[in-house]
Amino acid sequence: MISNILTKALLYPRQQPLIKNPKDYGMDFSEIEFLSLDNIKLKGWFIPAKSKKLIILTHPSPFTRYGFSINHQGLFKVSNVEVELLKTVKKLHQANYNIITFDFRNHGESQKANNGFTGLGLFEWQDIIGVLNYIETDSKLKSKKISFVSHCLGANSTIIAMSKYPKKFKNVTCLALIQPVSGDVLTKCLLESKYPLFKSRYENINKASKKFTDYYLEDMSPKEYVKDITVPVLYAQVKNDPWTKNSDIEEFYNNTKSKKELFWIKGNLERFDGYNYFGIHPKKLLDFLKKWN
Secondary structure (H helix, E strand, O other): OHHHHHHHHHHOOOOOOOOOOHHHHOOOOEEEEEEOOOOOEEEEEEEOOOOOEEEEEEOOOOOOOOEEOHHHOOOOOOOOOOEEHHHHHHHHHHOOOEEEEEOOOOOOOOOOOHHHOOOOOOOOHHHHHHHHHHHHOOOOOOOOEEEEEEEOHHHHHHHHHHHHOHHHHOOEEEEEEEOOOOHHHHHHHHHHHHOHHHHHHHHHHHHHHHHHHOOOHHHOOOOOOHHHOOOOEEEEEEOOOOOOOHHHHHHHHHHOOOOEEEEEEOOOOOHHHHHHHHHHOOHHHHHHHHHHO
16 A cells, blocks of 8 residues: 555656746747647647747656646655746747747646556657657748757656657757656665655565556666667766666766767755756756757
8 A cells, every 4th residue: 555655656746737937937938739649638838039949848757847846746745946947948048949848748737648647758758759740740840950958757758759759850959868767766766865764665666666557667767768869968967866876877878879978967956956957057058059959
């Protein structure tokens, strides 16, 4: 029973409300809606700029396209850090990028799917193909050069989507992947750092994951797929993140065959600080995107 509750807390995201929109940050925008590859209805924002450059920004779990609201995180308090991904969007928009950002299935305003569970990318990669299909069918967007700025769940999903449907990435010039993660590493570290009383229950949680999602936690990882990345990559990771091990992202980096960089976010920071980082210190991200898009 306890293992089922813990597994649901980890893999059944609470759908947070969108407490702010781009207008609150001084950006004009329009609401968009499209279907994932498996016909799940997804909702997002398009923020226009006068350029041929387009960024798709994707969020972690259990976030929304706004970010993470500490006041709406539910019974299990995972962080005291409010994350405003729209601050990163603002920095990108000021650099003259068009931007699409959207809620993954089971998050924000998008439709529930897979019985409400996340696969840490193993379901959500189909949402990435959905947004690329949307761009292909829009006369004003289909000729733009695309970059991804993808966080955690979004990073995993983007990597897996490129591996499975490489032709859909023909207009994608580069990927900025912020804190991708393996499900088993994340769970073990999370139990040890935040819920040490339950760390002995890892194997039961892993079995419950298989029951609820059809995947074991070790399957919920981009590690098998990074070898298929064909464009330049910037990996970024909080160096002292207690929710993962440095060896996890180093494995992704080492097995990536394209041009690549690994940027450590240093300081007395937690994982969610890493999602805010480029909204406060955008230079590394902007320099990378300028070089490749």
